[in-house]
Amino acid sequence: MSISFNGLGSGLAVSDIVDALVNAEQAPAEARLNTTESNLTTDISAAGALKSALEQVQTAMQALGDSDNYQKRSTSGSDSFISISADEDAQPGSYNVKVDALAQAHKLSSPAFAADEAIGAGLITIGSGENSFSTVLSATNTLEDLRDQINNGPFTGNDSNDSVVATIVTSDDGQHLVLTSKETGEDNAITITVQDDDGNNTDTGGLSRLAYDVSDADPLNHTTNLTEVNAAQNAQITIDGTLTVSSNTNEFSNVIDGVDITVKKLHDADDDVSDISVTENNNNIQAGLNSFITSYNELLELSNNLGASGESGAGVMAGDSLLRGVMSKLRSEITESVDLGDGNSLSLSQLGVETDRYGVLSLNTETLNEQIDSDVDLVQQFFVGTDEDEGGFAQSFDDLMSFYTDSDGIIQNRIDSKTNQLEDIDEQRESLTSKMESLSDRLYAQYNAMDLLVASLNSTSSYVQAQLENMPGVVSNNS
Structure with a gap:
C-alpha cells in the first residue's frame, strides 16, 4: 500500500x-x-x-x-311475547298471534334413596325422542352410580345418550334422581323401562322403582314409579284467532310463508295479541x-x-x-x-x-x-x-x-x-x-x-543550479 x-x-x-x-x-x-x-x-x-x-x-x-x-322483507311486531323474521318468500301482509303455551322439557324425579343404598340390579333403558340407550346396574350400584352411567356410560352395544341429563337432588328424605330431557316438546317425553333381576319390571321394589312409561294409549298399561315434575309440552300459538299451530320448540318456522316466529312469553287473558306486519324492502x-x-x-x-x-x-x-x-x-x-x-x-x-x-x-x-x-x-x-x-x-x-x-x-x-x-x-x-x-x-x-x-x-533543477553555482569561474550573486 x-x-x-x-x-x-x-x-x-x-x-x-x-x-x-x-x-x-x-x-x-x-x-x-x-x-x-x-x-x-x-x-x-x-x-x-x-x-x-x-x-x-x-x-x-x-x-x-x-x-x-x-x-327483502321488513317485519314489525316483535314484542315481549314473540320475535319474528322473514325472508323473500314472505308475502306482504298483516297477522295477529296469540301465545297459548311455551315448549317445556320433560322432567322426572325418583323416590328417595339413601346415599349408600343399593338401587337394584338389572338393565335400565331410557328413551327420549328418537334417542334410546341402555345401561347395566349391579347389585351394589347406588343412585350416584346410575347418575354417572346415564351421563357418561358405559352403555350397552353402540348406544349413546344424546337426550337426557341426570342429576341428584338431596332433600330431607334422601337422594332423588332427576332426569330432564335435553329437548323440549311432547315428542321428547322420557320413558324408562327396566329388566329387573327380581323378575318384576314394574313394581315398586328393586330397580323397577325407577320405571316410568306412559307411552301406551291405554292408561291401565302405564307405569309411573317416578314423579312427573314438568310435563313434556309443545309450544302453541293461535294465528288470526282461528288457526292453531304447535311446535316441539318455541320456534315456529315458516308457519306463515317465509315468516319465522319465536315465542317468548304467554299471553294472559288481559294481554293484547301480538300484531305482525310484513312489507317488501x-x-x-x-x-x-x-x-x-x-x-x-x-x-x-x-x-x-x-x-x-x-x-x-x-x-x-x-x-x-x-x-x-x-x-x-x-x-x-x-x-x-x-x-x-x-x-x-x-x-x-x-x-x-x-x-x-x-x-x-x-x-x-x-x-x-x-x-x-x-x-x-x-x-x-x-x-x-x-x-x-x-x-x-x-x-x-x-x-x-x-x-x-x-x-x-x-x-x-x-x-x-x-x-x-x-x-x-x-x-x-x-x-x-x-x-x-x-x-x-x-x-x-x-x-x-x-x-x-x-x-x-x-529536485533535479535545484541540484543542477547548485552544481552550476559551485563551478570555477562562476560568480556568485552573494556578496
Missing part, C-alpha cells in the same frame, strides 16, 4: 481538482436518474390512485348485482345506487385532477391514453341501455341516475321509486340478469372494471413495469457509484504521478 501526499511536488490542490472533475462527471448522470426516478414514482402513485378509485366504483356496483339483496337499490354515484364522482374528480391541462398546470397523467381510455369506456358503459326481452329495456338514466354538464352523477329518487313501484322484478333483472349464465348490467360493468383492476389487469401491469424500472434505477445508481470511484482512483493516480514527476524535476 502506497501513501501519496497530494500536491507536495506541484503545489496543486489535487484533492479539490479530483473532486471537481468527478462531480462534473457524476452530477449530470445523477440528475438524469433522479428525474427518471421521480417520474416513475409519480406515475406509479397516480396509477395506483386510479386503480383504487376504480375498485371503489366496481365494489359499489357489485352489491347491486347480488340477487340476495333484492326484495327494496332499499338496497337506492342505497346501492347512492354508493355507486358517490364512488363514481370521486373517481371523476380524481380523473380531472390527474388529467388536467391548462394555464394552472398539467396533471401527472395529462394526455395519458390509459386515463382517457378507461374514463371513455366507463362513460359509455353507464349510459348503455340493457335489452331485457319482451320489448323491455332499462338504463341507469331511467332509474334516476342523472348527469350534469360536467359529468357529475346524481340520483333522482322520485324517478327511481316510480320504476321500483312499477316493476321491481324488471329493475332486479336489469342489475342481476336472469340467471348465472346471463348476468345483468352489474356483471357487464364488473367485467369492464376487471380488465383494469384485476391483479393481472392493465393498470397493475403498468405499475409492475414501472416498479421494475425503479429497481433498474437502483442498479444504475450502484453502477454509477462504482464508476465514479474508479474515476476518482484513476485521477488521483495520474495527479500523484504528475506530482512526483514535478517534485523530481524540481
